[in-house]
Amino acid sequence: MDGADFHHALSKMFGYGKRVSNVLPQRLPPILIVTGYFDEEEVQRLVFGERIVGILRKPVHCEKLIEIADDLHAYESTRRDRRAKAISRLSDRLVKAPSV
Numbered sequence: 001m002d003g004a005d006f007h008h009a010l011s012k013m014f015g016y017g018k019r020v021s022n023v024l025p026q027r028l029p030p031i032l033i034v035t036g037y038f039d040e041e042e043v044q045r046l047v048f049g050e051r052i053v054g055i056l057r058k059p060v061h062c063e064k065l066i067e068i069a070d071d072l073h074a075y076e077s078t079r080r081d082r083r084a085k086a087i088s089r090l091s092d093r094l095v096k097a098p099s100v
Contacts, residue, residue, distance in 0.1 A: 004043070004046055033055045
């Protein structure tokens with residue numbers, strides 16, 4: 001199984017629209033592809049795949065990879081914080097069933 005097949009399998013089993021609960025949809029984590037086959041058409045099509053955030057050509061310098069990983073982590077942390085705040089605001093607006 002190559003990387004494209006692996007991504008497709010992940011997307012199909014765990015990706016967009018799959019449910020982990022009755023309330024929240026599941027999302028794949030951000031995916032960064034590192035490949036030596038950068039110019040192949042199949043690899044270029046992956047850029048439109050679910051949660052693909054980029055494609056890097058091998059060889060990759062460690063400093064560049066760390067920089068990208070740090071940026072992704074910061075972005076995901078911000079997104080997670082915004083989502084938690086939105087859920088908190090929504091839960092305050094929900095009508096609560098009266099206690100019996």
